[in-house]
Amino acid sequence: MNLSQLHSGETGTISALVGDPEIRARMQSIGLRVGREIAVIRRSRFGGPLQVRIGTTDLLIRPQQAMQVILA
């Protein structure tokens, strides 16, 4: 299960980040860390980005990066 599969309003816990190490480091530094709870607030139309929430931070993430966020 990965982040891109969540529907609006659903929540998951990050269990791993996969893929390119540079992008992984970037995701980690902006707050996508293993063990944190993440919620999808809304998805934009036409395959656009997802609005996700971790703690008090809201982020935009494209579906292809969301696929690299593995949920428990």
Add this chain to the structure above:
Amino acid sequence: MKRIALLGMPNTGKSTLFNRLTGSSARVGNWPGVTVDLLMAKVLLGVDMVEIVDLPGIYNLHGFSEDERVARTFLEENPVDLLLVIANSTQLDRQLALILQLQALELPMVVALNMDDEARRLGIQVDTALLTRELKVPVLSISAKQGFGMGRMRQLLTDTLAQVGTAKSADLNRVFGDDDALEARLDQVFRSAVQMPLTATDRLTDRIDRVLLHPWFGLPLFFAAMLALFEAVYTLGAPLQEGVAWLLQTIKTEAVEAAVAEWHPMLQSFLLDGIFDGVGTVVSFLPIIVLFFLFMAIVEDSGYLSRAAFLMDAFMARLGLDGRAFVMQLMGFGCNVPALMGTRVMRSRGLRLLTMLIIPFSLCSARLQVFVFFISAVFDPWAAPLVLFSLYIMSFAAAFLTALLYRGRLANQDPLLLELPPYRFPTLPQMWLRGWREVAHFLREASGFILLGVVLVWALTHYPADVAPAGPETLAGQLAALFAPIFAPLGIDHLMTIALLFGFVAKEVVLGAMAVIYGAGEGELAGIVAGSTDWVQAYAFMLFVLIYTPCLSTVAVLKQESKSWRFTALAVAWPLALAWLLSFTFYQTARWLGF
């Protein structure tokens, strides 16, 4: 002089704090190893003058983004006495990571927890005393926007600076340590010092987002907002620009012309049509730049720019761009110059350069003036709106085609990971400061280049002195004759080619130049143009004017912002080639079809 480096993650209010500390005294400084503009200012702290440098917002010391490289290089190459680290109080769960990383540099540090007001509103409690003990550096809560805690902050900086030893540069090898250990420490510090309510999100922001990011109404509202913004900038800007133009003209005719009346005619012409008009070109951009950035400050600081990215990203991502690029492109329809300067919000260099490459295709108000004249002179009234509309379509088409062609070369390596901050409103002083600073920057960086270009075109059109200015015997006329084989296949004749040369300086002067070239008043010009060109020629000419280099000021700003002559050359050469190709294809096809 002692030096403080201001550091923090993006969206922490770092610029606001910098402005609070330094007022309007900030300027762009040059630093060893760093190629981007960094703001710095000298301020009085206690009894000493201290230099404060605003480093770009970073998430991480060993990140790979352009900004992170800049911050790293700065710290390695330039000794600093004190790090002032700013963090968003409402997001300490992740922002403490940067503070802990920076601690490994073993430089003196003061931590400012900003947005204290927001944190209170959300019910987040931060124990600064405990944090001070845990981190072993002074920590205090402030609100840079409201000005809360600024007195204590200055005092703390003064006291800490009094105790520090000699300034040193950072050894970043220390930082590449164990990330897991850092995370464990982060969790421990965070849990002991910060109390979070279970749901700490801004309800008002959520409610506004439900409307502005609505699946059906989001996009129409976005276009309405852009239109309103556009209208606001240019309905306010146009009279201001006209006012400035009138003022300059009055000064020219009333004062300057009289003052130089006795001088040699060539020198007179050089001063009036060369230097004075060059200065006038620079000055005429100032009101629009101030206005643009006043409104940009609202769009950016309010957090709406990230929302635009959310709405437009699905489409723009296919072009190798993101939603913010689209906002800048739209703003370019007023004037390309501030739109290019506005791309600074994009932190990935590839993305920014690609956006800067497409903005000059936006049909700006100066080009509109030329088109309206030509369309009304040559086309039937029923066809006029369609012709103008087709030019707008061409403007978008050229931009999107360019993005598609160059998205590979100016690749956008950064994944789109944008923060959606809660809606905020910038304060008026913040907005003014922004507008003022951009104008100062434009004057310093671009004015020399623009002046030089205007003088060059003046020389081309006024030498030799004994022939009619801008006529076929001048250097410009000879140049046009030389280019005849290039422009003849587009149906653009000799005299119009000279007008294109003028158009390189600014599209505003094209009509004036044509009046000079044809030796007619602007009133009679329409009749002459209608008599000498048919609609196919006129449209081919307009296509060329739409797509080739918009103006010298745009070129100057492309250079100012990219800091690369190679990119600037590409941004001039590619549109020229495309303009020729499209114009050629149109003209030849239309003629072949028998028009």
